[in-house]
Amino acid sequence: MKDKKDHYVSAFQGVMLTLNCLAVVLLCVFIYYTTEKIRGDYHARTFLDSVKAIPEDPKYNLYICLFMMGILVITFILRQFWKEQKHRWVFATLVLDLMICIQIIWQLDFNYNGLLLLVFANVISYVKDGKIKLLFVSLAVVGYLIADHNLLSIYENLYAVSDYMYYYSSEKQQYLFSIYDIVISLNIILFIIYCVYVINAQRSTIEEVHQLYKELQTANEQLKEYADMSERMAQTRERNRLAREIHDTLGHTLTGISAGLDACLALVDVSPDETKKQLELLAGVSREGIRDIRRSVHELRPDSLERLSLEVAIRKMIVEMSQVSGVQIYFDTEEEHLKFDKDEESAIYRVIQEGITNAVRHGQAGRIWISLKRKDGEIILTIRDDGSGCKEMKSGFGTRHIRERIEMLQGTVSFDGRHGFVITAHIPIRWGETYD
Amino acid sequence: MKKNQRKTVLLFLLLFAVICFRAGIYVSREREIVLEFGMFTGSNWDVENVDSFVIFDKAIERFEAEHPGVKIHYYSGVPKEDYSEWFSRKLLAGQEPDVFMILRSDFNQFSSLGVMKDLGELMETDPEFDSGKYFTSAFGTGQYGNVQYALPYETVPKLMFVNKTLLTKEQIDMPEQDWTWEEMYRICEMVTKDLDGDHFPDQFGIYNYGWMDAVCSNGGEIFEADGSGCCFTDERIIEAVKYVQQLEELNQGQKIIQEDFSGGSVAFMPLTFAEYRTYKTYPYKIKQYANFQWDCITMPSGSHGANRSQVDTLLMGISANTKHEKLAWEFLKILTYEEEVQMEIFRHSQGAxxxxxxxxxxxxxxxxxxxxxxxxxxxxxxxxxxxxxxxxISPQFKRYEQAMSLADSEVGKIVESKKAVDSSLKILQRTINDYLRQ
Structure with missing residues (x-):
């Protein structure tokens, strides 16, 4: 469909180019031929009395115009090859065309300005923006009106093709004037038809785009509905899981306990010893049940880091660790808001966790100092202890995990085991994402 | 894509080659510059002249010596009456010479067509050039609409030819240089006589004294400077026409012809300086006016004017399309500004x-x-x-020649028909204005 349209546009441009070439060449040949006729008739001096100006050299004029029309034809053919792949080249040829047309119109002393319409016909089809197109069309019309021979000859001495026509007999004059007018009118008519066609073609393209846009919006809305629905489904699934969990653990245990208690009720009068045994069994089952519930709840609860801010999470971890192991842990940071990207926070949290574990497990440390600083766009994390350290660094002391985590963030990490054990990590901060 | 690119490159190479080729031709042509000079053979003053080439040959020789590598070419054998058409044909084909003579009758039309280069800038930028060296009237002739399009080459004023033999016979003294209309009228009245007794006068006062001669010497101007109208109702012009009519009446209807003057029976006749020089010197001296003594004086002055007469000047200009502006200017200067060359005019031509x-x-x-x-x-x-x-200097506007010839024939009729001058000139004023404002 689009190719077909392009062909029509090209055909239109071709016809306009042919007509304009014909007009320019006819004009030049006519002036040259008439000049030679006047010279041959020895009417040169009388002729000069009837004109306001004459061309500098009609023969040279003819050659120059032929040459320049040749360039117009070449650029037209080149544009057919290039089409839309070579925007810059197409643009260059259009500018070249404009300059050549102005030159030709100048050369012809504004006797024929239809070439302007040809240039703007090309511009209209290659310029996509509606406002710029409108600008060019109005420029073409204004230029066409201003570059009028009759108007300009008030201010400048311009040679007039009509003066050359008046040299002939009145009968021939009528023919000549008719041909001249027909060529000019034909060019204008072609230009108007062309404009209407191109504008129509482009309007239908715009409508197509509108249609596609509408379809895209409908699809978007549907997608949103699907997203809502899947969220609801996830909720339902979660509820189902909860129900199953409750049924499997709490339900099972409670059923067992209630059955056991019924048995106890029946036994209590007959054999208190048996009942006692039975109750002990039931106590074990309920403890088992409580453990199961705790496990379930724990599984359902998110990680502390996800719930808490980094700093609070770290402090909580430190408190827990020191309570369990009896080691003194000091945390020191100068930052008021410890807020980084998710993966950075996670890495920092895990490295500290790993560092403390290592210090306690391998170094038998009594005190641990942790510091977190920001310097020159980097986070500097140091974990130092007063433990035994190690004379030789061996991998596998839990350091591998630390290294992996830091390197994933393009950071560097160093270990020093000479006096106690020191871990120093440098993590680059991503720009613009530091503070939310 | 690739193929297209190759094609484009090939195309540009071809274009480049063509440009180089053309440039090569141009450069090789440039090596020897030929300056075309457009001139006519013979005299501009309608007198015989056999030496017309001598001055130009000398000027060209001098120019070529000063500018090695530059040649001046001129077409010989175009007579003055064919020159206008010859030049116009060259002009139409875009082959006009670089430097050329301009006939008085062509100057206004050619100036309005833009045939000649505006010399203003060349004159200003040339430190050697001083327009004050020219006679004001001669220099002014080359202007059209306050633009200098041409420089004067040779000039010829009108003088009054006096038959000394006739005046002596009638015991009249030779008039002084600052004589007036009244004096001339008195002399004409005295010499107009019937000698053979047929009751018609056969000795006359003046022959060929035109109304324009009278207008000039009475300080009159017929046209507005820009050709927008005419002023025939001006007192000075009415006086001039009346004066010519009075002189005509002295002849009592007799038509004077050239033979009357040649035969020695007319006292005065206006003639050009060129005619003066031609017929005062050998060999034309014996051909004309040989049987009486004669001399030249200024034109008589009217009551509002001075002893002023019409001046005819041969102009030369540079083509507006010349490729060798500077050289053309130098050559034009040699012809019109070089004292040595200008002195040759007195040796080999008849003008001044x-x-x-x-x-x-x-x-x-x-x-x-x-x-x-x-x-x-x-x-x-x-x-x-x-x-x-x-x-x-006659005013310079495009339709001057046509308007002037129309006025000339109409005033001629008024003078001959002895009509009332004032009212006839009023009618003429309207007619000429209508023509000018068409």
């Missing part, structure tokens, strides 16, 4: 130089004296200079 220093020099008088008989008085350089400096 347009340079004050040449025309008013004693060498000029010597040159003219050499051609004359011993008893003849030579027109003094000062007199000639005064006539030229004060000379009347």
């Amino acid at each position: 130089s347009v340079l004050k220093s040449v025309t008013q020099s004693s060498r000029m008088e010597e040159i003219i004296q050499a051609d004359m008989e011993e008893g003849d008085t030579v027109i003094s350089g000062n007199l000639l200079g005064r006539v030229l400096e004060e000379g009347y």
Whole structure:
């Protein structure tokens, strides 16, 4: 469909180019031929009395115009090859065309300005923006009106093709004037038809785009509905899981306990010893049940880091660790808001966790100092202890995990085991994402 | 894509080659510059002249010596009456010469067509050039609409031819240089006589004195400077036409012809300086006006004017399309501004130089004296200079020639038909204005 349209546009441009070439060449040949006729008739001096100006050299004029029309034809053919792949080249040829047309119109002393319409016909089809197109069309019309021979000859001495026509007999004059007018009118008519066609073609393209846009919006809305629905489904699934969990653990245990208690009720009068045994069994089952519930709840609860801010999470971890192991842990940071990207926070949290574990497990440390600083766009994390350290660094002391985590963030990490054990990590901060 | 690119490159290479080729031709042509000079053969003043090439050959020789590698080419054998058409044909084909002579009748039309280059910038930028060296009237002739399109080459004023033999016979003194209309009328009245007794006068006062001669010497202007109208109702013009009519009435309806003057029976006749020089010197001296003594004086002055007469000037200009502007200017200067070349005009032509220093020099008088008989008085350089400096220049507008010939024939009719001058001129004023405003 689009190719077909392009062909029509090209055909239109071709016809306009042919007509304009014909007009320019006819004009030049006519002036040259008439000049030679006047010279041959020895009417040169009388002729000069009837004109306001004459061309500098009609023969040279003819050659120059032929040459320049040749360039117009070449650029037209080149544009057919290039089409839309070579925007810059197409643009260059259009500018070249404009300059050549102005030159030709100048050369012809504004006797024929239809070439302007040809240039703007090309511009209209290659310029996509509606406002710029409108600008060019109005420029073409204004230029066409201003570059009028009759108007300009008030201010400048311009040679007039009509003066050359008046040299002939009145009968021939009528023919000549008719041909001249027909060529000019034909060019204008072609230009108007062309404009209407191109504008129509482009309007239908715009409508197509509108249609596609509408379809895209409908699809978007549907997608949103699907997203809502899947969220609801996830909720339902979660509820189902909860129900199953409750049924499997709490339900099972409670059923067992209630059955056991019924048995106890029946036994209590007959054999208190048996009942006692039975109750002990039931106590074990309920403890088992409580453990199961705790496990379930724990599984359902998110990680502390996800719930808490980094700093609070770290402090909580430190408190827990020191309570369990009896080691003194000091945390020191100068930052008021410890807020980084998710993966950075996670890495920092895990490295500290790993560092403390290592210090306690391998170094038998009594005190641990942790510091977190920001310097020159980097986070500097140091974990130092007063433990035994190690004379030789061996991998596998839990350091591998630390290294992996830091390197994933393009950071560097160093270990020093000479006096106690020191871990120093440098993590680059991503720009613009530091503070939310 | 690739193929197209190759094609484009090939195309541009081809274009480049063509440009180089053309440039090569152009450069090789440039090596020897040929300057075309457009001129006609013979005299501009409608007198015989056999030496017309001599001055140009000398000027060209001098120019070519000063500018090696530059040649001047001129077409010989175009007579003055064919020159206008010859030049127009060249002009239409875009082959006009670089430097060329311009006939008075072509100057206005050619100026309005933009044939000649505006010399303003060339004159200003040339430190050697001083337009004050030219006679004001001669220099002004080359202007159209306040733009200098041409420089004067040779000039010829109108003088009054006096038949000394006839005046002596009638016991009338030779008029002074500052004589007036009244004096001339008185002399004409005295000499107009019937000698053979057929009741018609056969000795006359003046022949060929035109109404324009009277207008000039009465300080009148017929047209507005820009050709937008005419002023025939001006008092000075009415006076002039009336004066011519009075002179005509003295002849009592008799038509004077050239033969009457040649035969020695007319006292005065206006003639050009060129005619003066031609018929004062050998060989034309014996052909015309040989049977009486004659001399030239200024035109008589009217009550509002001075002893002023019309000045005709041969102009030269540079083509507006010349490729060798500077060289053309240098050549034009050699022809019109070089004193040596201008002095040649007195040797080999019949006009006067347009340079004050040449025309008013004693060498000029010597040159003219050499051609004359011993008893003849030579027109003094000062007199000639005064006539030229004060000379009347016709206004320059495009339709001057046509308007003037229309006016000339109409005034001629008024003078002949003895109609009331005032009312007839009023009607004429309307007619000419209608023509000018068409």
